[in-house]
Amino acid sequence: MNRRDFLLALGGLGAGATAASAGAALLGRRDVAAGADRAAPTIRLEAREVTWELAPGRTVKAMAYNGRIPGPEIRVHEGERVRVVLANSLSEPTTIHWHGVDVPNAMDGVPGVTQRPVAPGATFAYEFDARPAGTRWYHTHFDEQRQMDLGLAAPLIIEPAEKEPVGYDREVTLVLDDWATGMGKPVPPTDAGTAGGRGKAGGMMSGMMRRDSGMDGMMGGRGMGGMMGGRGMGGMMGRDSEPAHDVMTINGKAYPATEPLRVKKGERVRLRILNASAEHTHVLRLAGHRLTVTHTDGNPLDAGVEVDAVPIAPAERYDVVVTANHPGAWFLHCTQPGHVEAGERMLMVYEGHARATPPAPERGITGLTLWEYGMGRGRAVLPVATGDTRNVVLTLGGGMMGSEVWTINGKQYPDTEPIRCRKGDPLRITLRNNSMEAHPMHLHGQSFRVLSASGVRYEHPLVKDVVDVEAHMGSAVVEAVAHNPGDWLFHCHKPMHMMGGMIALVKVG
Ligand code: C2O
Numbered sequence: 001m002n003r004r005d006f007l008l009a010l011g012g013l014g015a016g017a018t019a020a021s022a023g024a025a026l027l028g029r030r031d032v033a034a035g036a037d038r039a040a041p042t043i044r045l046e047a048r049e050v051t052w053e054l055a056p057g058r059t060v061k062a063m064a065y066n067g068r069i070p071g072p073e074i075r076v077h078e079g080e081r082v083r084v085v086l087a088n089s090l091s092e093p094t095t096i097h098w099h100g101v102d103v104p105n106a107m108d109g110v111p112g113v114t115q116r117p118v119a120p121g122a123t124f125a126y127e128f129d130a131r132p133a134g135t136r137w138y139h140t141h142f143d144e145q146r147q148m149d150l151g152l153a154a155p156l157i158i159e160p161a162e163k164e165p166v167g168y169d170r171e172v173t174l175v176l177d178d179w180a181t182g183m184g185k186p187v188p189p190t191d192a193g194t195a196g197g198r199g200k201a202g203g204m205m206s207g208m209m210r211r212d213s214g215m216d217g218m219m220g221g222r223g224m225g226g227m228m229g230g231r232g233m234g235g236m237m238g239r240d241s242e243p244a245h246d247v248m249t250i251n252g253k254a255y256p257a258t259e260p261l262r263v264k265k266g267e268r269v270r271l272r273i274l275n276a277s278a279e280h281t282h283v284l285r286l287a288g289h290r291l292t293v294t295h296t297d298g299n300p301l302d303a304g305v306e307v308d309a310v311p312i313a314p315a316e317r318y319d320v321v322v323t324a325n326h327p328g329a330w331f332l333h334c335t336q337p338g339h340v341e342a343g344e345r346m347l348m349v350y351e352g353h354a355r356a357t358p359p360a361p362e363r364g365i366t367g368l369t370l371w372e373y374g375m376g377r378g379r380a381v382l383p384v385a386t387g388d389t390r391n392v393v394l395t396l397g398g399g400m401m402g403s404e405v406w407t408i409n410g411k412q413y414p415d416t417e418p419i420r421c422r423k424g425d426p427l428r429i430t431l432r433n434n435s436m437e438a439h440p441m442h443l444h445g446q447s448f449r450v451l452s453a454s455g456v457r458y459e460h461p462l463v464k465d466v467v468d469v470e471a472h473m474g475s476a477v478v479e480a481v482a483h484n485p486g487d488w489l490f491h492c493h494k495p496m497h498m499m500g501g502m503i504a505l506v507k508v509g
């Protein structure tokens with residue numbers, strides 16, 4: 001067997017993974033030179049139903065790739081040909097979307113748009129060049145509201161061809177996820193998104209809702225939506241379609257089942273954090289340490305930005321570097337109300353401190369420096385535009401009185417107006433949010449620069465593929481270079497909102 005020709009044997013992946021990878025299954029391909037040859041090794045993924053133990057005594061029926069949650073981490077080099085054969089052993093159709101990867105349109109995994117759903121018992125071969133480098137991921141794009149929530153998501157790491165301007169000794173991938181098990185107390189929603197994570201309601205309400213102002217308790221910690229006819233009313237009016245998330249996991253496990261991260265003093269650990277949650281924004285913090293943000297949705301910043309905590313909307317990724325300079329035992333945890341109790345914490349233990357008692361996680365965010373888009377300077381990594389700027393304005397609406405109708409310019413997909421542009425055009429999308437919830441909007445097939453958000457223009461736009469548009473008249477302007485021909489979804493990454501209609505089609509011709 002060719003050294004490059006490896007298979008993802010069912011469940012056998014973990015064998016080679018050490019504690020250093022914190023449960024992430026590395027495919028052990030470091031001996032393959034970047035782009036040395038373009039023969040595509042075959043990666044086999046099988047989607048099937050499993051029973052999964054989130055924590056002792058909390059076993060759920062779930063869906064997994066190769067029997068694990070999150071699915072196996074795929075690691076490839078930039079430019080390398082990737083071939084993944086998906087075998088569908090579920091009793092329902094499925095597909096895979098390669099989130100953040102500039103795949104050819106036919107490989108994008110959107111049922112009814114780029115491919116037919118993969119039927120139960122059938123297989124489908126995905127093949128594409130791994131581009132651009134960075135923390136990407138893959139997940140089901142069929143009935144995501146169920147299938148993704150049940151576990152069909154995993155990291156895809158594309159290692160850059162050129163050395164990165166980031167110093168670190170080793171790396172660990174952390175996948176955050178929310179679960180609706182029906183066994184626990186539902187966690188308060190995080191409708192105000194990343195703004196909410198920073199203690200604001202977002203948009204025009206910014207600054208009116210400090211979490212430390214005492215209003216938090218009054219409104220059940222759910223932002224203004226609770227008072228203003230968003231979800232709060234919905235609850236009262238019997239909106240029961242919303243799954244009640246009651247368990248929060250890191251790499252498929254809830255504390256105390258989360259795998260501790262063991263470090264040596266002086267080490268620099270790169271964390272690739274990915275929020276695979278359906279509904280919840282997380283705010284990650286590591287007690288006793290600061291986090292240096294180096295990448296946004298996989299794309300490098302000019303320089304690292306040191307913060308105390310990082311709010312992460314659904315589908316967003318942040319790479320952060322931790323310098324292990326404060327020996328002891330500490331919790332890496334989420335500061336959102338109820339998330340620690342629901343399991344979202346893991347230990348970081350220094351060598352020689354195995355018996356240390358970690359301080360209890362602090363929930364407050366008062367006085368902390370929290371990451372926001374304006375803090376980073378993005379690097380110019382997008383292709384150069386050749387055409388004229390195509391300007392579109394999309395107004396996000398819906399969710400009124402607890403409904404699950406979500407709209408773009410007043411229409412529900414597939415009735416939303418398609419956005420047409422020519423290959424090479426800069427595509428500038430202005431987003432206005434008339435609804436009571438933040439929407440993490442994601443573009444398939446190409447990344448964009450975030451030019452401004454809620455009225456603040458950024459001098460050095462970040463490169464991302466998800467932008468969290470603040471609630472309550474919040475806004476954002478993003479600009480992609482439409483370099484990838486085909487029909488691409490632009491949608492809210494909360495599956496409930498997407499399936500409720502918040503999708504527009506971008507047609508690049
Ligand atoms: Cu992460 Cu339409 O997808």
Ligand code: CU
Nearest residue numbers: 439492494497
């Ligand atoms: Cu949304």
